[in-house]
């Protein structure tokens with residue numbers, strides 16, 4: 001499978017002055033393009049040829065892992081930025097407050113981790129199997145999927161991410177990053193959505209689960225087994241739609 005270059009959800013100049021067009025031209029247009037090209041050159045004729053990016057990241061090592069993970073990580077990074085950030089959605093603020101004390105305390109801890117990572121790498125907000133949020137740092141091309149963690153937000157702290165705009169001042173880059181985070185997208189990745197049965201209007205609320213059909217409170221809809229059926233009308237999961 002040929003892995004495509006991901007598209008940007010904004011114009012190259014849209015993130016200025018926090019992130020210049022020149023930075024996007026090099027970081028997205030050259031660095032990321034090179035990782036994508038290298039990956040596509042490395043995998044033909046190997047067991048990785050037919051795998052998804054996530055499968056490669058979980059199984060490969062060496063250059064295949066490095067180029068696959070750098071492709072995934074950069075895609076995730078660029079797609080979490082926006083020229084028009086909104087406030088942190090209430091549900092996300094509640095989760096950050098639950099696990100870090102407050103939204104500001106989370107941002108402070110994340111900033112500290114991003115400043116403290118020695119050399120090149122990535123700092124992540126992740127969710128574990130119990131849906132608890134935490135901050136992890138991965139050196140070089142590291143990706144938390146390899147530790148069974150779900151990425152929620154990431155900052156690239158390789159020098160190539162900030163050298164054009166901020167030279168050696170990583171702290172200034174991190175400060176600018178906070179002006180570009182797409183909190184709606186971050187929330188989508190960790191706030192559990194309610195789902196509605198399109199046949200009978202039954203609503204699955206992950207907060208309460210569906211104990212009468214064996215689904216414990218706190219279970220996201222996505223983690224319910226595929227053979228589960230609507231407690232009211234008996235239709236399968238594919239009859240459900242996410243609610244806004």
Ligand SMILES: [Fe+2]
Nearest residue numbers: 156158160161
């Ligand atoms: Fe990068």
